[in-house]
Amino acid sequence: MTGATFDTSDSADHRRGLFFVFAAGVLWSTVGLGIRMIHDAEVWQILFYRSISLSVFLFFLILLRSNENPFSQIQRAGLPAALGGLSLVAAYSGGIYAIQTTSVANAMLLFASAPFLAAILGWFILREPVRKATWIAIGAAIFGIAIMVSDKSGGVALIGNLAALGSALGFAIFTVALRWGRSGEMLPSVFLSGLFAIPITFVICLATGLNLVLSPNDAAISMGMGVFQVGAGLILYTLGSRTLPAAELTLLSLAEVLLAPLWVWIFLQETATSFTLIGGFFLLAAITGNAISGARKKPPPITTP
Numbered sequence: 001m002t003g004a005t006f007d008t009s010d011s012a013d014h015r016r017g018l019f020f021v022f023a024a025g026v027l028w029s030t031v032g033l034g035i036r037m038i039h040d041a042e043v044w045q046i047l048f049y050r051s052i053s054l055s056v057f058l059f060f061l062i063l064l065r066s067n068e069n070p071f072s073q074i075q076r077a078g079l080p081a082a083l084g085g086l087s088l089v090a091a092y093s094g095g096i097y098a099i100q101t102t103s104v105a106n107a108m109l110l111f112a113s114a115p116f117l118a119a120i121l122g123w124f125i126l127r128e129p130v131r132k133a134t135w136i137a138i139g140a141a142i143f144g145i146a147i148m149v150s151d152k153s154g155g156v157a158l159i160g161n162l163a164a165l166g167s168a169l170g171f172a173i174f175t176v177a178l179r180w181g182r183s184g185e186m187l188p189s190v191f192l193s194g195l196f197a198i199p200i201t202f203v204i205c206l207a208t209g210l211n212l213v214l215s216p217n218d219a220a221i222s223m224g225m226g227v228f229q230v231g232a233g234l235i236l237y238t239l240g241s242r243t244l245p246a247a248e249l250t251l252l253s254l255a256e257v258l259l260a261p262l263w264v265w266i267f268l269q270e271t272a273t274s275f276t277l278i279g280g281f282f283l284l285a286a287i288t289g290n291a292i293s294g295a296r297k298k299p300p301p302i303t304t305p
Contacts, residue, residue, distance in 0.1 A: 013243045014243055014244070016240070016243070017239075017240040017241070017242065017243035017244045018240070018244065018248070018252070019240070020236045020237070020239045020240025021236065021237055021240035021241060021244060021248075021249060021252045021253075022240075022252055022255055023236045023240075024233040024234070024235075024236035024237035024240065025233075025252060025253060025254075025255035025256040025259065026255060026256075026259060027228060027229055027232055027233035027236065028229065028230075028233045028256045029108075029255065029256045029257075029258075029259035029260040029262075029263065030225075030228075030229050030260075030263060031095070031099065031225065031229055031260065032099050032104030032107065032108065032260045032261070032263065032264050033104075033260075033263040033264055033267060033268070034221050034224070034225045034229060035096060035099045035100060036099075036104070036264055036268055036270070037217075037221055038217070038218045038221050038222065039215065039217060039218055040214070040215060040218055041214050041215075041218040041219075041222060042100075042210060043093060043096045043097045043100060044093075044201045044204045044205050044208070044210060045201075045205060045210055045211075045212070045214055045218070045222070046096055046218075046222045046225075047089075047092055047093060047096060047197055047201045048197070048198065048201035048202060048205060048212065048222075049214065049218075049219055049222035049223050049226070050092075050222045050223065050225050050226040050230070051092075051193075051194040051195075051197035051198050051201065051226065052194075052198060052223065052226070053222075053223035053224070053225075053226030053227050053231075054190075054191075054194040054226035054227070054230050054231055055191060055194035055195055055198065055226075057226065057227045057231040058070070058187060058190060058191040058194065058231060058234075059191065061187070061231070061235065062187055062188065062191060065187075070188065070191055073185075073188040074188050074191070074192055077181060077185070077188050077189065078181065079181075080177045080178060080180045080181025080189075081177070081181065081188055081189045081192055082192065083173070083177040083180075084173070084174045084177035084178055084181075084189035084192070084193070085189050085190075085191075085192030085193040085195070085196050086193070086196055087170045087171075087173035087174045087177060088170060088171070088174050088189065088190060088193035089170075089193050089196050089197045089200060090166065090167075090169075090170040090173075091166075091167045091168075091169075091170025091171045091174065092167075092170075092193070092197065093167075094163040094164065094165075094166040094167030094170060095107070095111065095163075095164070095167040097160065097163045098110070098111075098160045098161070098163040098164035098167060099160075100160070101157060101159060101160030101163070102157050102160030102161055102164065103261070103270060103271075103272055103273070103276060104260050104261050104263075104264045104270060105260070105261035105272035105276050105277075105280065106148055106160075106161065106164070106272065106273075106276045107160070107164045108256070108257045108260040108261060109144075109148065109257060109276065109279070109280040109283055109284075110145060110148065110161060110164035110165055110167075110168060111164060111167055111168050111171070111257070112168075112253075112254070112257045112283060112284070112287060113141055113145060113165065113168045113283065114168040114169075114171040114172050114175070115172075115175075115250065115287070115290075116134075116137065116138045116141050116286070116290075117168055117169055117171075117172035118171075118172035118175040118176055119134055119138065120138065120172075121172050121173065121175075121176045122175075122176050122179060125176060125180075126176065126179060126180060128179070131293070131294060133289070133290060133293040133294065134290050134293075134294070136289075137286040137287070137289055137290035137293075138286070140282050140283075140285060140286035140289075141282070141283050141286040141287070143279075143282050144278075144279040144280065144281070144282030144283035144285075144286065145165070145279060145283065146279070147275055147278055147279030147282065148161065148275055148276050148279035148280065148283075149161045149162075149279075150275065151273055151275030151276065151279075174189065177189070186234060186238065187234065187238070190230075190234060194226075247291040247292060247294060248291075250287060250290070250291035251287075251288065251291050254284060254287060254288070257284070258284075
């Protein structure tokens with residue numbers, strides 16, 4: 001009788017976790033659509049406004065969640081949190097630029113290489129072991145990425161692809177920084193990334209002559225992305241990831257990659273090239289195979305949009 005009660009509770013927690021993590025992926029997948037709906041703002045202007053709303057949102061969220069000053073949590077997290085915050089600024093910048101200069105499908109698929117980059121960095125910097133299956137998956141992922149990038153032989157589109165890979169590297173550094181600090185808590189580092197991004201983007205906008213006053217449409221979408229696309233997604237992911245194993249988290253993260261191109265196809269009729277689809281197949285197969293092969297292995301890496 002007691003055992004049955006626990007099983008029911010565990011099953012309910014698991015279903016709730018599945019829903020929360022999938023919902024987080026859905027929110028994160030709207031980044032491409034949101035950026036496509038911005039008319040005039042450039043990457044630094046978008047990131048400036050998005051960082052303001054994200055920082056305010058996370059300040060009150062951390063305060064309510066822990067009943068502690070968020071800055072105290074940041075001070076306790078120390079250098080790893082600062083490094084993670086800075087790496088997220090680079091990841092955000094590269095991500096927005098990539099979506100503005102290449103297809104959403106291409107950008108999202110390249111973003112998906114972040115866990116493999118984190119595995120390589122963790123092996124090199126933290127001496128974390130990497131399974132043989134993961135090395136095989138990394139090789140398949142590199143092959144898929146090479147196919148996608150080969151379709152963009154020059155110009156802005158190639159730079160967009162490189163920016164997407166740079167964004168994935170930023171997320172990988174963020175993951176390794178949290179492991180280095182032995183912390184599973186994402187929110188203080190993400191809050192710090194918003195605080196870092198505000199003065200950085202402010203100075204860049206002034207130095208490059210970009211106007212800090214945006215149109216109501218661009219300002220509203222940029223700030224809305226900070227609260228709903230990044231902030232709310234983080235809350236749902238944090239809640240759901242506590243009850244799910246690594247393989248399920250990895251596979252559910254594919255919802256973001258697959259849904260983002262779908263939204264821009266439905267609402268904006270944006271399609272992907274054959275090179276993107278072929279390369280993306282190898283990349284998604286690598287992610288799926290690695291997740292399934294490691295289903296009973298160690299806890300999942302910490303990830304973010």
